[in-house]
Amino acid sequence: MTDAPTSIVPLERVAELWFEDGTLVIVAQQTAFKVHRSILAARSSVFRDMLAMPQNADFVENLDGCPMVVLSDAPRDLICFLRAIFDSSYFMPSPHMADLSEALSILRLSHKYAVDYLFRRALTHLDGGLYFRSFHDFHERPHGFGSIRLIDGSDEEWNANINSPLPFVLMLQAAVEVDAPWLQPVAVYWACSVPLNSLMSLPIENTSRDTLQQLVQWRTALMHARAKFLAKFAEFGVKAWCSESPSGCLQARLAYVTRAMMRHKGGDDASILEPIDTEGLGFCTSCAEQADNVGKIHAIDSWAQLPRLLGLPTWLQLGEQRKAVLAL
Numbered sequence: 001m002t003d004a005p006t007s008i009v010p011l012e013r014v015a016e017l018w019f020e021d022g023t024l025v026i027v028a029q030q031t032a033f034k035v036h037r038s039i040l041a042a043r044s045s046v047f048r049d050m051l052a053m054p055q056n057a058d059f060v061e062n063l064d065g066c067p068m069v070v071l072s073d074a075p076r077d078l079i080c081f082l083r084a085i086f087d088s089s090y091f092m093p094s095p096h097m098a099d100l101s102e103a104l105s106i107l108r109l110s111h112k113y114a115v116d117y118l119f120r121r122a123l124t125h126l127d128g129g130l131y132f133r134s135f136h137d138f139h140e141r142p143h144g145f146g147s148i149r150l151i152d153g154s155d156e157e158w159n160a161n162i163n164s165p166l167p168f169v170l171m172l173q174a175a176v177e178v179d180a181p182w183l184q185p186v187a188v189y190w191a192c193s194v195p196l197n198s199l200m201s202l203p204i205e206n207t208s209r210d211t212l213q214q215l216v217q218w219r220t221a222l223m224h225a226r227a228k229f230l231a232k233f234a235e236f237g238v239k240a241w242c243s244e245s246p247s248g249c250l251q252a253r254l255a256y257v258t259r260a261m262m263r264h265k266g267g268d269d270a271s272i273l274e275p276i277d278t279e280g281l282g283f284c285t286s287c288a289e290q291a292d293n294v295g296k297i298h299a300i301d302s303w304a305q306l307p308r309l310l311g312l313p314t315w316l317q318l319g320e321q322r323k324a325v326l327a328l
């Protein structure tokens, strides 16, 4: 908006974060903010320490009568983070809704600058959609994604067959960055539930090569676990409990396996947490019941194994870490 007196390239002031009586100018790339240093220092121990040292190299010059600090963060992240600090009606705690991109910006910077209450608030938003105490809670989860809008500004529900896995990949990368491993199993599971070509078409600027490689490996592991179960399910004898037609019910089992294998165009299926839906397969009552049980037991077992499959500690250990970080 206005040329900074000491800069050659014009700086763009963020109107809602440019307080005339501010006492500190923050610049990130070409974006400038004028805020109150005392408030920032009170909320963030990192800013407090940084601002307590006027000789600090980060203070390059004065701007608009205030000391100026240049930060390397993305302007978009800083806008969300500073708004969350200076506007108490913005980024309210769950169950108030928040856009995923806002929550991730605030999560990353509140972690980096040690603003504990905001960090916990952002984590709690993600927690509602990514952490479940049991398979039962995961399976019975309500529609939507807790207090997070996965597609910014839209309440549309995410669908593995249509939507990009990007939201889950971004959440996974953020969970690794801020050391919140209890959010990782479900983030990985959803990111891997898409067809392989969707995973391979993730935008390169958002997904590190390492993350993508790791996701493909995890997806292969989930797929193998699923294929093993499907093979066992197809071979499992039906005669012992079938009340009508063993050959008809055997056919129903194979129909289920075929349906699972054809979920994606690529002909694979990584949905280890999906119980068996016997609707429309033509099972007799007792075989349908049996298939339900087998599927449920397998899904519960897969849930228990999921963290180990991804190289993480057990759910119990993850739960303990979560409790400590969220101060529950």
Ligand SMILES: [Zn+2]
Residues within 6 Å of the ligand: 238, 241, 242, 243, 244, 245, 246, 249, 283, 284, 285, 286, 287, 288
């Ligand atoms: Zn039967």
